[in-house]
Amino acid sequence: MSVDSSGNGRPERVGFFTDTSVCIGCKACEVACKEWNMVPEDGMDFTSMSFDNTGRLSADTWRHVAFVEQREPLGFQDPGVGRPGPVDLGMPAFELPGASTGAEERGDFRWLMSSDVCKHCTSAACLDVCPTGALFRTEFDTVVVQEDICNGCGYCVPACPYGVIDRREGDGRAWKCTLCYDRLGEGLEPACAKACPTESIQFGNLDELRERAEKRVEDLREAGVSSARLYGEDPANGVDGAGAFFLLLDEPEVYGLPPDPVVTTRDLPSMWRHAGVAAASLLVGAVAMFAGRR
């Protein structure tokens, strides 16, 4: 987990492995992130959908803990395909849990919790489309916004396939997770990983994290948790591998993650070609309009 030079004068690529199977939903990561990075409050709201009152990642939320409630047994889990969506558990009541339902339903409940964060993509759309160069790739292969350069054009917001980066109301600039760039330089781990009490958020050298994650998924599957799968770790995926990847217990969309995101700039050369042909057609068409009789 060293962030020192690896001999070639360049620090190793670092990232997060978020193992949601041990997340307890304490939101210490959200708090630590806000404290360290001095991120303003993101609205004191009750979403009324679950214990998740944060809602989503945004300019003022750089870590977001998702809470998914399912009528599924905790142990003896199944793969997670074709299962109905999250269930409404209703308001808290004074009766014993499960007293009103039959014995069969009792206990068929699991809570999935996952701490979401910027993926620090290898091919990052936000960075590609930024017209000012405010977004840049650091020596740790992370993606960071320079707030003294960003002019708030907002192009990165719809470019991000994960819905991470956002423009801050009243401030006008784009903000997102920096993977604690300031802490990395001092050899410290990011605030969220530091605060995580179960080490659900693991920080370190990306290759090492990938190995560890493979092992973890094997262990879980061997133990019968057949729905465990990694998300975003594959260097051959649509963003050429995420710098922050996850171990999930259900399909990504259940956690609010896109199932198969692709960096939009992959199609940009084709877009430019199509635009070039369209521009040429406009010119040729106009010439034809004048070539005719009066």
Place this chain on the structure above:
Amino acid sequence: MNRSEVTKEDVRGRTPGRDAITGAADVVGAEQRRQRGEGRRRKGRGEPTRVPDAEFRSYYGKPILNQIVWEAPDIGGYLFLGGLAGASSVLAAGAELTGRPALARPLKYAALGAITGSTAALIHDLGRPERFLNMLRVFKPTSPMSVGSWILLTYGPLAGVSAVTSATGWFPRIGRAATLGAGVVGPLVATYTAPLVCDTAVPSWHDGYRYMPFVFASSAAAAAGGMGLITAPLDQSGPARRAAVGGALVESVTSSTMEYRMGLSGEPYRRGRAGAFMRAAKALTLAGAAGAVIGRHSRLASAVSGAALVAGSACTRLGVFYAGTQSVEDPKYTVIPQRRRLEEGKAARGEGEGGVSVPQARDSQD
């Protein structure tokens, strides 16, 4: 909370908690497991599902993407005025070369006015307008907005010189060169905004990238032709009329084709506010084209038809804009096509092979 320390060598005092196997079969007693297993089977719930369909799963129905932060009047106006300016310059250059000064002059003014408005709308939409010049810090071909800024920087002065020399009569040769220059750069101004909106994760924008430049170019031609019909006398507005009608017809065909060929991502173009704008655009454009043909001997009918075409072009851009925001709002536009792509990929590789990141089918376990 976490007592481990990151040191230069490694982490000291790792918490053992992360190795816990939660939710595993072992956690549950054998008796309980048997009961549950039987209970589940008796209920017979959960048919094996392999093919994703209209049913999709999401996080409380919340959008996956963050909503576009641009304002509709600003960016819709920016797209529309950019198109109007670019195509007007093309027509102005043609009119200049073929000796139609009464068509060239108003189009040059329209181009300058429109590009000024377009740039102003873009700057107004920035979160930090005073930092607009930061756009010129770099030239990035990966960012259509960066490329667009440089195109505007090239085109703006040409359109300005063209219009000012035309109004004052000074430096006619420089004016002519600027007019021709603006006419050459004009098509780029009218079309670069298509890659600009398509180079995003917004489903209804990205998935239309093969058609959007043609929609924008033809819509721009219709608008500029319409502007020519409004401003030029009948004896000189012939090419503008042909451009208007041609642009309108091509736009109607390409935008319908785009909506159809995009599949699910084309749906927002028929729904809600986007649908209303797209229908209005089509009605105005086709009515304008018909009016331009039928009323070709009437100055007033031509001007009204021209105005309808200009308004139709503005509606097209607003329709495209709102289709984008609507496709962000509903997670189905993000999830279903991606899920389908995954399933198709899995089928192509051969079923059952699946790596760790591919969810197994339910029946493989039971």
